[in-house]
Amino acid sequence: MKTKGEVLLALSKVSKSFGGLRAVDSFDLDVALGNITSLIGPNGAGKTTVFNLITGIYRPDAGSIRFEGRELIGRQPHQVAKAGIARTFQTLRLFENLTCFENVLSGQHCRTSSGTMSSILRTPAQKREEAEVRHEAERCMKLVGMWDFRDELARNLPYGYRRRLEIARALATDPRLLILDEPAGGLNEKETGDLMELIIGIRDSGITVFLIEHDMQVVMGISDWVSVMDNGRKISEGTPCDVQRDPCVIEAYLGIDNDDDFCFEASQEPEGTEIS
Amino acid sequence: MAERIGRADFTGRLMAPLPVVKSLLSKWRIPILIGLGIVFPLVAGNYWIDVAVFWGIYVLLGLSLNIIVGEVGLFNMGHSAFFAIGAYTTAILSERFGVSLWLLLPLSGFAAGVAGYILAKPIIHLRGDYLLIVTIGLNEIIRITLLNNPWGLTGGPNGIIMLDQFRMFGYAIQRPMDFYYLVWAFVAITVFALVRLQRSRIGRCWNYVREDEIAAAAMGIDTRSAKLLAFTLGAAIAGATGTVFAAKLVVISPESFTFMESVILFTIVILGGMGSIPGVILGSAAMMVLPELLRNFSKYRMLFFGLAMVLMMIFRPQGLWPSRRWTTILREGEGE
Numbered sequence: 278m279k280t281k282g283e284v285l286l287a288l289s290k291v292s293k294s295f296g297g298l299r300a301v302d303s304f305d306l307d308v309a310l311g312n313i314t315s316l317i318g319p320n321g322a323g324k325t326t327v328f329n330l331i332t333g334i335y336r337p338d339a340g341s342i343r344f345e346g347r348e349l350i351g352r353q354p355h356q357v358a359k360a361g362i363a364r365t366f367q368t369l370r371l372f373e374n375l376t377c378f379e380n381v382l383s384g385q386h387c388r389t390s391s392g393t394m395s396s397i398l399r400t401p402a403q404k405r406e407e408a409e410v411r412h413e414a415e416r417c418m419k420l421v422g423m424w425d426f427r428d429e430l431a432r433n434l435p436y437g438y439r440r441r442l443e444i445a446r447a448l449a450t451d452p453r454l455l456i457l458d459e460p461a462g463g464l465n466e467k468e469t470g471d472l473m474e475l476i477i478g479i480r481d482s483g484i485t486v487f488l489i490e491h492d493m494q495v496v497m498g499i500s501d502w503v504s505v506m507d508n509g510r511k512i513s514e515g516t517p518c519d520v521q522r523d524p525c526v527i528e529a530y531l532g533i534d535n536d537d538d539f540c541f542e543a544s545q546e547p548e549g550t551e552i553s
Numbered sequence: 554m555a556e557r558i559g560r561a562d563f564t565g566r567l568m569a570p571l572p573v574v575k576s577l578l579s580k581w582r583i584p585i586l587i588g589l590g591i592v593f594p595l596v597a598g599n600y601w602i603d604v605a606v607f608w609g610i611y612v613l614l615g616l617s618l619n620i621i622v623g624e625v626g627l628f629n630m631g632h633s634a635f636f637a638i639g640a641y642t643t644a645i646l647s648e649r650f651g652v653s654l655w656l657l658l659p660l661s662g663f664a665a666g667v668a669g670y671i672l673a674k675p676i677i678h679l680r681g682d683y684l685l686i687v688t689i690g691l692n693e694i695i696r697i698t699l700l701n702n703p704w705g706l707t708g709g710p711n712g713i714i715m716l717d718q719f720r721m722f723g724y725a726i727q728r729p730m731d732f733y734y735l736v737w738a739f740v741a742i743t744v745f746a747l748v749r750l751q752r753s754r755i756g757r758c759w760n761y762v763r764e765d766e767i768a769a770a771a772m773g774i775d776t777r778s779a780k781l782l783a784f785t786l787g788a789a790i791a792g793a794t795g796t797v798f799a800a801k802l803v804v805i806s807p808e809s810f811t812f813m814e815s816v817i818l819f820t821i822v823i824l825g826g827m828g829s830i831p832g833v834i835l836g837s838a839a840m841m842v843l844p845e846l847l848r849n850f851s852k853y854r855m856l857f858f859g860l861a862m863v864l865m866m867i868f869r870p871q872g873l874w875p876s877r878r879w880t881t882i883l884r885e886g887e888g889e
Contacts (some may be wrong), residue, residue, distance in 0.1 A: 332771060358773030366771075372764035375876050383761045387773025389754055393782065396745045396753030403753070410754070450773055480630065 279319045283483050284363075285310040285454055286331070291340030295329055296442075300326045302509035303340070308454065314477065315496045316519075318506035319529060325367055328458055328504070332364050333357040344454070359387045363452035365443040367459045367489070369451045372490065373432035374468040377423060377442055381432050382451025414449055421445040421475060437468040448484075455479060457488040461495045473499050497521065505529065556604040590737055594730040594821065598877040600696060602846050609736035609838040610798055613822040616743050616830065617790035621875070622819065623828035624784040626763030628685040631692030632818050634672075635788035635811035637699060639795025644713040644805045645706055654719045658796045664784045665792020673784040677777060692815050699807040712806025715799050732801055739797065743790060744830055751830075759783055760828070804825075826872025835873045 290412055295303040302322045306312045316324050328492040329335045331342055333354040342349040351358055357366075363384070372380050376553040389410055395403040418424045426434065431442060440460060447455055460468045460476070469492060472520055480486050490496045496503060497517045504514040507529040514521055578585075594602045616637060623628045639661035645650045646660065676687045702709035719726040719735060726735055750756045761769040762776050772774050799805050817840055825836025839861075844854055865872075 307570045334767070334771075353775070354767075354770035355773050360773055364771050366768065370763055370765050370768035370771075372768065373877075374764060377759055379757060379760070379878065380755060383769065383772045383774065386754060386761070388760050391751065391754050393755055393786065396751050396755050399749060407753070428878075446772065 283310040284308065286343060286487065287343045288327070288331070289343075291327070291330060291337045291339050291342060293326055293335055293337050299509050301330065303510065304506070304511055306511065306514075309487055311480065311483070312501040313480050313488070313499050314502045314504065315500040316340075316487070316489050316504050316506060317496055319492070321356075321537060322506040323509040324506055326509075327483075328456055330363065331357070331456065332362060345470075354522070356389065358450055360458060361451075361453040363365040363447035363450040363454070364456040364458060365447050365458055367462065369439050369443055371431040371434075371439060371442060371446075373430070373450055375431060376428050377418065377434070378414060378530075380432075380442055381445050381449045382410060382417050384417070384446050384451070385410040385413055386392055388451055392512050417445045417449045417550060420448065423526065432447065437464055440464065440472070441469075441475075444479075448479070452484060454485045454487060457486065457490075459489055459491060461490055461492040469495060510523075564621045574726070581609040582835060587741075587779070594733045599729045604842060606729060606732045606736050606801060608837055608841045609733070609740050609792060610801070611818070611821060611841050612740050613736070613794040613797070613835050614741060614791055614818050615825070615833040616747060617739075617786075617787045617794065618818045619822045619828065619830070619833050620747070620759070620783050620790070621826075623761040623826075623833075624751070624763065625780055625785060626730050626827075627780060627784065628681055628819075629689035629787070630685050631690070631695075631812075632791060632813050633643070633812075633814040634688075634692045634695040635669050635812040636795050636798070636814070637695055637807070638668050638788075639665040639792025640799045640809070641699060641707060641713070641795070642804050643796040645716040647715050647717045647799075649847040651717070654717055654796060654800055658793050661796045662789040662793035664820070664870045665795065666789030668792075669788025670785040673788075677780050677784065682873050689812060689815070692810075692812050694843045696807050696810055696812075699810070703741075708806075712804055714804050716803070719800055726800070730799075734883060736797060736801075739794075747802040749832060765827075766887060777820060820862070824862075826875040829872060829874050829876035832872050832874040832876065839873070 279435055284307045286306075288304055288306040291301055291304045292299065301528065302323075304323075304327060306314075306316070308328075318324055320387075321371075326335065328336050331349065331350050335351060338373075340350075342356075344362060345361060347360070349360070349362075352360070355547065368411065374375060377499055388400065389406050391400075391403040391406050404503070415424065415427075423438060423441055423445060426438060431439070436440060442464075444457070444460065457476070462473055464472060473495055476486055488496075500517050502514065503517050503520045505512050506521070507527050512525045512529055513523040515523070593605065597605075618629065618632045621627050621632070625701070640665040642661040643657045645652065646657055647654065650721070652660070658761060672691055676684060679687060699707045700710055704766075707713065758774050758779050759771070761772065761774055763780050766776050769779075798809075804807070821833060821836040821840050823834030823836075824839055825834070844851070845856065847857065
């Protein structure tokens with residue numbers, strides 16, 4: 278049974294240093310099942326490092342990361358993906374010289390098992406598996422509205438579609454947790470709106486979403502829970518409303534002098550009113 | 554004006570049968586090629602049949618290296634080491650124990666595959682040029698080991714003379730024409746298997762690793778074992794080719810497996826187009842057949858060669874016949 282507040286991913290006292298820099302410092306976070314959780318913070322706060330720790334690209338110096346109650350630390354990135362965590366990258370990492378369809382097919386690799394010999398002999402089991410894989414990839418591409426681009430090489434896609442393709446590829450791994458690293462980065466207003474709808478749709482289909490985002494319109498618009506990070510530490514967390522009022526957060530983002538042009542509610546305040 | 558229209562009409566009528574010819578060609582091109590291949594030795598002289606035999610051997614080697622370099626993007630410039638292991642396994646087991654060559658074919662492939670797996674395992678995480686340097690080293694180590702005649706097995710610089718031949722129903726395969734059919738039959742089988750692999754889960758995962766290793770891992774692909782599989786399979790095919798090579802050459806010696814040989818194989822893959830099977834066939838033709846055609850200029854062979862490489866890198870870096878992506882439209886048969 279899915280009770281609200283059931284924890285899917287739990288980070289506790291996770292730390293990671295690079296040389297003398299404590300990128301992530303005793304960081305705690307719970308991602309609740311069925312929610313959209315956002316991780317925000319100024320540039321260099323350590324957000325992407327947290328993602329890389331979860332997905333096994335880095336190994337934490339201390340702490341524990343539990344997914345569905347099982348420890349993730351020490352697992353290789355592909356094992357993390359197989360466990361049910363899919364991700365996208367801040368700087369897009371598509372398979373540029375392959376078609377969009379092939380890109381999305383990659384997600385199904387870890388859910389299938391045909392080997393070399395059965396592929397050469399095209400055994401009935403292999404054929405059946407191929408058909409299933411194609412079907413699943415088709416479903417994911419249609420979900421993000423990219424089926425018409427299936428035979429296009431990834432490198433020929435316009436930027437907004439590249440972001441979508443990465444999400445489709447991640448969805449094809451059949452994840453329980455989808456991690457998005459700045460999905461709205463570089464998108465225009467319309468594309469951002471579509472993306473928000475897409476993310477909400479993904480959540481409603483039963484996949485928990487955890488994202489890093491700078492676009493506050495996105496974060497405040499779709500998040501169920503927001504966690505704020507600065508200098509590797511968690512400085513605040515709560516519902517979007519709570520976080521916006523937290524003085525710690527305002528200080529981290531705006532500085533004490535209040536002289537930044539950054540605004541949380543972009544919709545309410547015109548941009549660039551005061552630039553000192 | 555009228556004259557111009559008339560002319561256009563004329564050319565139009567002249568070109569009209571062309572699409573028919575084109576569609577016939579595209580539909581029948583594989584049977585036509587196979588037919589030409591079967592007829593070729595019946596009309597060509599022994600010299601050119603021999604050239605075609607070596608072309609076929611290099612196609613096999615090129616295809617095996619293409620798995621490693623083209624499909625997965627691992628820069629292996631020591632591929633002739635695995636070819637050597639296959640050839641020597643064949644020669645030693647055949648001469649000492651009289652094992653049949655038909656049995657030695659898979660056995661040599663297996664030996665080279667095991668060697669490939671063991672040698673690649675500790676170095677497979679290396680990237681690009683680092684891997685390239687290490688594989689050059691492996692090539693030299695294997696060659697020098699063969700030269701040093703360990704336990705009197707390899708015959709040192711003189712090599713081994715292997716007298717046995719492939720035998721079929723009491724008939725020994727030793728004429729150039731026999732070898733031609735044998736080698737190109739192996740090419741056909743290998744191409745068939747590799748095309749199927751390319752279009753399967755395994756072939757795709759190799760391409761994912763080549764395109765972006767980190768993204769591939771994030772999609773749940775065990776990149777390390779994917780690379781090891783490719784390396785092992787590539788080494789195994791090269792090893793099996795070694796058996797054919799030993800049967801053809803009779804004398805197996807270390808000088809057939811130098812670093813230069815690896816460079817030629819590497820060039821075949823790059824020249825043809827990474828990951829492209831027709832590219833490998835064309836690339837080996839360029840490396841094996843063209844030098845024969847230009848034998849009169851053999852003094853300047855290396856000069857032509859270097860010049861061609863430079864021009865290729867400038868004007869056609871994707872190779873002679875770049876690999877084409879498989880598309881859903883092709884699959885559904887809606888036309889090309």
